[in-house]
Amino acid sequence: MTMVTDSSVVPGIGRIGDPGEVEPAEFGHLSEFFDPFLVPFAIDTLRVGGEVWVSRSEVGIDGLFLYVASERFGSIFTLSPAIAEAFSTFHPGASIFSDFPFGPSSEVFGMYRASLDDSPDPHRYSHRVRAAEESDRDDVLGLMRNVHGVVDERWFASLLREGETCFVVDGASELAGTGWVSVAGRSARLHSLTVRPRYRRTGVGTDLWQARVAWARNAGARDVLTEISDHNLPSRAIAEAGGMRRVGEIYRSVRA
Numbered sequence: 001m002t003m004v005t006d007s008s009v010v011p012g013i014g015r016i017g018d019p020g021e022v023e024p025a026e027f028g029h030l031s032e033f034f035d036p037f038l039v040p041f042a043i044d045t046l047r048v049g050g051e052v053w054v055s056r057s058e059v060g061i062d063g064l065f066l067y068v069a070s071e072r073f074g075s076i077f078t079l080s081p082a083i084a085e086a087f088s089t090f091h092p093g094a095s096i097f098s099d100f101p102f103g104p105s106s107e108v109f110g111m112y113r114a115s116l117d118d119s120p121d122p123h124r125y126s127h128r129v130r131a132a133e134e135s136d137r138d139d140v141l142g143l144m145r146n147v148h149g150v151v152d153e154r155w156f157a158s159l160l161r162e163g164e165t166c167f168v169v170d171g172a173s174e175l176a177g178t179g180w181v182s183v184a185g186r187s188a189r190l191h192s193l194t195v196r197p198r199y200r201r202t203g204v205g206t207d208l209w210q211a212r213v214a215w216a217r218n219a220g221a222r223d224v225l226t227e228i229s230d231h232n233l234p235s236r237a238i239a240e241a242g243g244m245r246r247v248g249e250i251y252r253s254v255r256a
Contacts, residue, residue, distance in 0.1 A: 013063070013086065016052040019043045026060045030077040031099065032248060033111050033225060036184035038077060040163070041066055048154035053090070055083045067091055070152040076100075088255045095254055102253035108230045109252060112244035116188070116217045116224055121243075126203035129211040132159045132166040132178070140166065143175045147194050163219075167211050169204050171196065177204040181212035188216035190226040193235060200234065209238050 016022060022042045029035060042052045045066040055063030055078065063078035065087040076087045076098040084100045096102065097109075132140060137159055144151045159166045164182040168175050177195040181188055190212050195204045216224050227250060228235045 012057065013053060013055045013083075016042070016046070016054060019046045022046075022052070026056075027064070028060050028062050030062070030064055030079065033227075033250070034077060034189075036187040037182065037189055038064060040182070040184065041075070044155075047157070048152055053087065055080075055086075063087065065090065067094065068152060071150060088253070092255055095252055097250055097252050099250055101251040102255045106251040106253040109227045109250050110230060110236065110246045111225065111227055111248040111250060112236075112239045113223055113225050113247045114213075114242065114244040116213070116222050120214065120217065123207075123210040125207050125210070127169045127176070127207045129167050129169055129207050131215075132168045134159055136166075136168060136175070139175045140168065140178050143178055143196060144192075144194055146196060165212075165215055167208055167215075169199075169207060171199060176202075177208055179205075179208040179212055181216050183216055183219045183221050186220065186222040188213075188219070188221035188224040190216075190224060205234060205238050206241070209242055213242065 022039055024039045027038055030038060034041070042064065045052050045068060048068060050066060050068040053065040054061045063076070063080060063083035065074060065076050067074035067090065072091070072094045074091060074094050074096045076084050076096060078084050081100055084098050088096055088098070088102050137156055140159065141151065141153055141156050163184065164180060166178060166180050169177045174196065176199040177193070179193040180191050182191065190209065193205060193208060213224055224244070226239060226244065228239060
């Protein structure tokens, strides 16, 4: 692997500059939850113009830091507190996800998991859920910005991607909600569930949860994972009602 190194920051840490340099065989065990998704995470970050930093030892990559400047958002994946600490200093003031909290004000996100080996319980949908089409891109982007504020549109260059599907629920004259499901091998991840405020508490979130789990099961996944802020009580209720149980936690911190 060719890296743009910066030994003045931390010896052993270097920056990857091209998706072709992301070699899966070099990645070790970096996360209790996200190992199957780390290579797609890194490639996607480069695709939107972000930074990919790795820490290397004699056994391969033992730390990964992803950062997108437009959103001042990053993620650290490592089992080493020392490596996490080093990465956390790269962009002061940015919002960073990690297995390790950096300061007492870190926001806690519960990690929830469910097995897909059991037969699914029948679900009676309250809304029509459909897979998004490329023509939905502007509406999806508008919904995400309406709810979340600043969103880099490069994440949405294509809604149709291998191993991942975006689902939507149509409202009367706009999208009521959207959510993604990604599958890597036998693992699936539910993420980016977004429901427009006026459609909340109408079953949109539950229907999107059920549709994504069904798609993951049909795609061959045997377990499904999602991360939910402890402050997000509606999403926690949806996940728990669907059979997911809390198996750990990660943290979002802002390093001064």
